[in-house]
Structure formats: C-alpha cells, structure tokens
Amino acid sequence: MKVIIVNIIILISLVFQGAAQNSSPSLNGTFLFQNYSPKEYNGNPQIFDIVQDSRGIMYFSNQKGIIEYDGTKWSTIQIGQEDLRCLSLAKGKDGLIYAGANGDFGVLKPNASGSLQFVSELGNLGTETIGRVAKIIIQDNKKYLKTEQGLYIISPEGLDFIAPETEMEDIFFLGNKLYVMQKGLGLFLLKDKELKPVQEGYLVSNKEIIASATFGDRNLFFTALDGIYEMSNTGRLVKRGVFDGTSLLSAIKIDDNLISLGTSSNGIIVIDQKFNVVYTVGLEKGLIDAAVKAQFIDNEKNLWLGTNVGISKVEINSPVSKFDLTSGLRSTVEGLIRFNNRLHVASQDGLYSMNDNGFFEKIEGIEKDCYGLHLFPNGNDTLLLIAEVQGVIALDKKNEKFKLQPGGPWEIQLSPLNPNEIIIVHYDGLANLVYENGEFVTGNYFRKFTGAEPFNFVVQEDGTIWIGTIADLDGGVYKTHVDIFRDSAIKFERYYTEEGLPAGGSTYMFQKDKDIFAGTDKGLFKYDKGKFVLYNDFGVDFTEERGVHRISQDPEGNIWMVLFDVKNNYEIGYSSLVEGKYVWNSSFFSRHSDDIVHALFHDENGVTWLGGTNGLIRYDNKIISNYAIPFNALIRNVNFGDSLLFGGSYQKDNRVMLSQPDNLEFRLKYSGNKPITFSFASTSYIDENKTEYQFLLEGHDDDWNKWSSRTIKEYYLSEGSYSFKVKARNINGLVSSEAVFSFIVLPPWYRTTLAYILYVIGFVLVVYIIILLSIRRVKQKNIHLEGIVKERTKEVVIQKQDAEKQRDIAEHQKELVEQAHREITDSINYAERIQRSFLATDDILDANLEEYFVFFQPKEVVSGDFYWADKLSNGNFAMVNADSTGHGVPGAIMSILNISSIEKAVRLNFLEPYEIFNSTRKTIIERLKKDGSLEGGKDGMDASIICFDFENNKFTYTAAQNPIWVVRDGALMEIKPEKMPVGKHDKDSVPFVGGVFEMEKGDVIYTLTDGFQDQFGGPKGKKFMVKKMREYVLSISHLSMKEQHTRISEVFSNWKGDTEQVDDVCVIGVRV
Secondary structure, rough: OOOEEEEEEOOEEEOOOOEOOOOOOOOEEEEEEEOOOOOHHOOOOOEEEEEEEOOOOEEEEEOEEEEEEEEOOEEEOOOOOOOOEEEEEEEEEOEEEEEEEEEEEEEEEEEEOOOOOEEEOHHHHHOOOEEEEEEEEEEEEEEEEEEOOEEEEOOOOEEEEEEEOEEEEEEEEOOOOEEEEEEEEEEEEOOOOOEOOOOOOOHOEEEEEEEEEEEEEEEEEEEOOOOOOEOOOOEEEEEEEEOOOOEEEEEEOOOOOOEEHHHHHOOOEEEOOOOEEEEEEHHHHHHOOEEEEEEEOOOOOOEEEEEOOEEEEEEOOOOOEEEEEOOOOOOOEEEEEEOOOEEEEEEEEEEEEEEEOEEEEOOOOOOOOOOEEEEEOOOEEEEEEEEEOOEEEOOOOOOOOOEEEEEEEEEEOOOOOOOEEEEEEEOOOOEEEEEEOEEEEEEEEEEEOOOOEEEEEEEEEEEEOEEEEEOOOOEEEEEEEEEEHOOOOOOOOOOOOHHHHOOEEEEEEEEOOOEEEEEEEOOEEEEOOOOOEEEOOOOOOOOOOEEEEEEEEEOOEEEEEEEEOOOOOEEEEEEEEEEEEEEEEOOHHHHOOOEEEEEEEEEEHHHHEEOOOOEEEEEEEOOOOOOOOOOOEEEEEEEEEOOEEEEEEEEOOOOEEEOOOOOOOOOEEOOOOEEEEEEEEEEEEOOOOOOEEEEEEOOOOOOOOOOOOOOEEEEOOOOOEEEEEEEEEEEOEEEEEOOEEEEEEEOOOHHHHHHHHHHHHHHHHHHHHHHHHHHHHHHHHHHHHHHHHHHHHHHHHHHHHHHHHHHHHHHHHHHHHHHHHHHHHHHHHHHHHHHHOOOOHHHHHHHHHHHEEEEEEOOOOOOEEEEEEOOOOOEEEEEEEEEEEOHHHHHHHHHHHHHHHHHHHHHHOOOHHHHHHHHHHHHHHHHHHHHOOOOOOOOOEEEEEEEHHHHHOOEEEEEEEEOEEEOOOOEEEEEEEEEOOOOOOOOOOOOOOEEEEOOOOEEEEEEEOOOEEEOOOOOOEOOOHHHHHHHHHHHHHOHHHHHHHHHHHHHHHHOOOOOOOOOOEEEEEOOO
C-alpha cells in the first residue's frame, strides 16, 4: 500500500452559460491519498460501485464479485455458483448490503458461522432472468433496480415493474422524486407508477446523464459530455454549463459546498456552488487511474474512487496539505512571509513567491541561501527585508532589489522604540540599520558571542533584546537593549547553566505577552527573576527530555511548536486553550514527522504555513476535519484449531449487528492441543496500516496487552468462561469502540460434574467393600493369633532387646549418612556458585544487547551446558552457547575448563570466531593430555560462537555441531554447523572456518544446545525433535523476547511433565 501525495493543480476549465471563464486559482497544495492495486485486493482491475456498511466495512463491486475491505484484510464474496460479476451496490436501512449482478440481485447475509455470503432474491422478483442490474437505489424502504428489462420496485407491499419505452439509461433521486433517463427520449419522472416526461426533458435526450445532486437550493443533473443541467422550481430543465472537452463518468456531493466530478481522462474535478473549479486530483500525481467510474464518501469523510485499474482513497477533508518539489520549490525552506499579496519563501536556493496558480516562482537576482524575512513600512510603500547569506537585501513591490548591509544575517526585526531602525542578528554578531533622509545608514556591529553563534532573537516593547544561539558545547542566551548602538555603558548579559539553562545545543527565543521563553534541546524554559525554569504549562511535558526546535503564536492565541526527542524524531503541533488549560494537538501532522520545520508563518483567514526540509505544509483551521469521528474495532474471524468458529458478522432480526447478541453462545469442546485464534481489524481508513490494537482475554489475561500492530492472537485454553476484547487506536490517537467475543470452553468428559459424582460414588463403593473384606480378614486372624500370642511373648522380649541394640547402631549410621549428604550437597552448591561466576552476567548482556533472552535449565544443580559473552578488543560483542561433555559435576568441571580456554583465546587477542575456537580446541587437548593417556581424553564441547558487529549490521560466526537459526520476515534460515566438536576428535587437525552474516533490523537470532529437542515427553513419551523446535521458534519469533522466554519455559515444562530431564538445556535468543 503506497501513500502518495496528490498535487492540486488546475488542468481543466469550466465554461458556463456560453462564456468561457478561467478556472479559480488552486492554492490548496497537495492532499494525501492511497492507491490499492488489483494485486492487493486480489480482484479484477475495474471497480463499478462502492458502499460502506453500518459497521464501517467497505465493499467494492468487481468482475470477480464483491470485494470486502475491513482496513486490514481484503476478501472476495462470490455471487452465485457461476461467480457472476457485481455491477452495483447499495446499503439498506436494515444495515444490509444489496448487490446487483450480471443476471442476479441479492443481499449479503451471514451464514451459520457468521461469514457473509450473497443470498439471491431473484425468486422474489417473479422472474428467472433479470439481465444486468446496473444500479440500485434504496429510498423510503423501497428498492429501485435499474435493469436491462426495466425498473423493478421492491417494497413491503410487493413488487412493481415499470417498462420503459426505450432503453433505460439511468435512474436518479432528487429529493423524494425518482427520475428516469430513457435513451433518445430524454428525462422522465416516475409518478403514480408511470413515467411522465419532464418539461424540456428532451434537451438531454442524447446527453447521457451520469449523476444528480441537490446542491444548496439547486437540483442538478450532470451529463457525460454536455455539462450541468438544473431542474428549476417550475420543473423545467435548464442548462447551466458545459465542460470544455471533458467527459464525465461519475459525481458525488462532498459537503454542502463541494461536488466531486469523476472524469474519463483527468481524474476528479472538485467544484463549488458557483461551479468554480476548486482543485483537481489527476493522474500526473500518482492517482491510480485517470478514469473515475465510481465515488464514495466514507464515515471519516475520505473520498474513495473506483477506476478501470484499481481503487484510490483521497483524504479530501483534511485541513493539512503540502507543496513539494512539483510546486516549484527546490530546497529547504528557512523563512515565510506575505508580501505584495503573495506568499514569499526564503530557502537555501534563494527567494520564491507563489503565483495565482499555486506555483512558486524564483525571484531573479536572489540566488543564495536566504533565512529571515521582515516587512519594512516605507511611507506608501513597503519593502521586504531579506536575510541573505552574504548580507541584508531589500526588495520593493516591483521586485527591484538593493543590498543594505554585508555580513551573514540570520534574522531581521524592527526596533519597537524607533520604526526606522532595523535590528539584525548575524552569525557572528548584532548590528543595526537606520533609515534617515530616504536612505539606510549602517550603524554599529557588535561581536560579543565567544563560543556561540547567535541566530534568532526577540525584542520586547521596552527595547530589551533576547538572543538565542547555536552551540555544540558553549551556548546559552544573551540579553541587551536596542540602545546599545548608542550607549557604550550598555553591555551583554549571558544566561547559561548557572541560570538554569541546559548545557550545549541551541536556544530558540519566544515572547508571549511580556514573558520570555527559551526553547532548548532539553525542553522549554521560562525566564523568571534572573533564572530560566522548565515550563510545562503549554500542554507538553518536557520532563521527558523533548527538545523545542521552533515555537510561535498564531493570532488566535494557539502556541505552535516543533518538537524533537533524543532520537531526533520530530513532532509538529499546537496547544490551544480549553477551559483555561492548554491542550496539545499534533494528530493532524502525525504523517509529517519526517519534516523538519524551520519556519512558521500565520497567514490570513486562519491559515498557518510551515516550511522546512521537505517543502511547505499548509494548515487551514477553517476546514473542520473531525478526526474524532468514532470508528469500530471488529473481530473478523475466530478459529478453533483448523475449524472456523465465527466468520465476523452477527445477525439478529434480519439485521447485521455490530456486537454479539445476548442469546448467541459459543460452546467449545475442550482440546488441549487446539488453539483458539482471533483475527481482528478496525474501520478507520486514515493511513490504516499504522493502526494499533490492544486486546484482553477475560478469564485468562490479567491486563490489556501493549498497543501493537498485530491483528491475530492465539490462545491455548482450559475449561472456563471467556470474553475476548479488542480495541483499536488510529494514527491520530483516537481509540475505537470495544469489540467483544464471549465463549465457553467445556471441560473434558472426565472433568464434568457427572464424572465427579460418579467418581465419588465409585470411591464410596470401593471403600465399603474394602471395609467388609478387612473385617472378615481381621476376625480370622484374631483366632489364629490368640494361639500363638503366648509363644511369641518370649520371642518379643528377646527381639525387643535386639531391636534396641539395632536401633542404636542405625541411629549412629543415620547420623554419619546425613553428615556425608550435607557435605556433598554443600560441595555441589558451592560448585554451582563457582560455575555461575563463569557464565555471562546480566550486566554484560544488558549493556550490549537491546532485546534478548536466555533459557538455561541444568539437568542437575551444576551443568555441562554454559553460555559466555564478552566485548572483544575490536569493539565486537562475542557470545558462546555450548554443551560440554557430560552433565552434572563432571560436565560442570568440563565447562569451566572450556570457558577458561575460550577466555585464554580472547586474551591472546583472537578476534574471529574460527580463530577463537581453533585456539580453544588446542588448549583443551593440551590440558586433557595430562589424564595419563597417550592422546588425551576425547572431551570438549559442541558449541556456537557469534561475534556481533552492530555498527556494520553483521555478525561473524563459527558453529561446531550446534546450528545457528535466524528468523527474518516470517521465515527461518539455518546456519549449518561444522561436523566436529571443539576438542579431541578425528578431525581435530582440520581448522574451523565459520562465516559472515548480514543482519537486518528485526532479525531474531537463536543459538541452542541439544537438550531441549532431545527431551522425552508429551502424550507419547517421545523426543521433542529438532523439526518441532524449529517450527515452534518460528511461531513465537514475532513476540517480545521476554514473552518468548516465558513461552519456551512453559512448553519445555509441559512437554517434560513428570518425565526425568535427560540433559542440560540452554536456548538463547537475540533481536537485532
């Protein structure tokens, strides 16, 4: 989906009442719009009609059927078994969408699972064939169908059919009257179920009326080639204007003042009530096609266009528009002002002025960098003063220019104490000019800014001058007075860190009433009694270290600011007073964060101009664009395993509902291995790909998740009652209504109430039988025991004496065993602490990795698996994940040997992974030769090492037996390991090789030992296996690293269950 900016220029002129008139000046700049290609919506190129349902979902008629778009996903609803093409759409008062096709007519209704499908109503029309249903109008509970056969009227009272005399070209409603255009005969009015000719309707008999509209107090008809006709109060048809060589295909009323006309070759033309062209949107600026067949205004006042090659959406009602390179500007804007009834722009390419067609023309002779602009009243004339890079230049209304003062000026202002005195801030000082006897006289030039460069200033009514500076290290604010040019006793006062200002950076001065403010890299500061204090009362909290690049006040009292954060992300907006408190507004400019605005100018009639690195932004506060229009979050699909549980549409009383009806209950059979998956969307179409979502599953989640762009959520649930809730937040920060899906997961049969009752009954019966059997057995034993009691009495006495001796011996042995066990346990725990001291610490991982997790679970207290990390001398960050020979105490001892061998290689300044492993292997083999064997033990480790070079977005690696996995854009790439360990082996004379991997932002890198995939468990007691491990890692790779750690821990624990852990486990994940 590509966002394109449409330049509003006039390509076509209208001719009214026989007299040619030039089109109105187009000074509105450019609008944002978005194109959707057939590849995106998976349909044929041509779009015939557009409509939006009561929930906010968009529908487009297409040769493949009905294209549905919910702001996230495109889908196609087929018409009939023959997959008929859809020609027309309309929304009924019942909220249902009606569709006309090439041979069918019907309505979209949810099926049993809630998926919308086309249901034919052809049978209700009393005919088996209907031909092309080219247009549907729904008015006053009646449906009017324009077909090849004639006009069908469907009402609660029944069906009527009106047969025209000739081919019926089109039907229209004006007010509550239906008009029919008959080919070759002209315009007719439907009255008492008959077609009555309109007075002078023959005038359009061959004109092909394409649309109608009530515009103000006018009833208008628009023809394809013959312009506009008006229906007078007496019912006469009067011609009002023609289009000069332009063919029209469609028309729609935007609001009470504007109508959009779709043309066959020039996009759209927007006209006002006086038939003046206000602006056009054409192919030359990226509109997907010049032939606009269908138009629709959605709930957010976006204008959707259906063309021969796709769909476009224009934000026609936005108060923000733009002038870019196509408007004539060629470089960064530094200053703005209105002079001689034209907007003038100071840029790094010279001075420009806007002509009557909205195009910027270069002022000849001013070719170098220009910055500040100011007007100088000169009797009956006015001069424009320009701060040009080599001096101050004056320009009169005839564009004649003359240089007033050399230097490097930034900004120019007039003295409040002398209207003939000009104050100039140069890059190296402060100067003045005085207009005397018809000429400008150069005054003094003060260079008092050691360590800083002055670049802006404000002058108070009493003549006090406050100067802001640019400085990398040593900046601040300087204060003086206009009389410094005449009084040597006046000095410069400096305000810096001791007076409360932050060190370094730039300061931009601002005056509101009598208060002085300094915008800095660390926020806005207000001057108060000799100090500058951080100021948060303009609706922006500067405790978060946001900088102020520019600040200005418009005539309505709004405070405009250009802000930036520590990452140089820019934000444009203004604070307005609401009930005595300033409220910050930046939503209108949310898609202009790449524009660094250097200049603000508040023009006439509520227009503010903002100029910067990407041209010029125009904001018109007269355009009431309600960015707070409510919109809906929608649950579009619910799947249980591979089965569709809910298709996204509720129905009650023959209406499509936004929320789940109270009597609709979803009951699921418990299945521990089946996930329930929710897909959701929202119906805000303002840069919809940047909409974020927040969701909560009541009965499972403790709180709402964080805002994110994901539109799918999966859960594995036990029995219980649940409600899945989701809400959306669009690019302007507006939060949608909440969508809710409630359901119940039934327990398995063996956990039902009946099962528990049966368990209790069975238990009681078993206990009763056992008791009966026990009583019988006891009675029999008593008889037998009485006979031998006497004989055993003597033996008991002897046995008692022996038992007492054995007890004493056993107690002594027990004490010895417990003492040995305590000593062994203490030794193992001490060994565990020693081993942990060799592992990579959280501090070193946090300092070098932005987002990561380590899942480390030894089989016993101590482990053969280990992870190690350190910063190398070349600045790269090395990380090892290893499985030492053995586990438990032997494995731990081996891991310490392996770690010390790695650290030795690093101390020897080996920097490449293969060098580190070659050195490590050599050290391990040499140390293990001391075990008394001829060749040394064949011990060592299977391991992987990664050396991250974040500065160059790459890492080098060597993998010994253990692979490295990288997940990118939903796909898993495996770096195959070299088939030999780091230690004694048949190939230990073969050096390790490794490689280099180019990283991209968002890559997730995994290293792991073999313990996880070799773990037995699950319902069949089998190994987890590498394939399953790969699939699971890929399925969770989009989650945060913290959530991934939790998921991996839970899956391992659930898989292992009561089975003994077979090996140590170590899994590491890193997100770039």
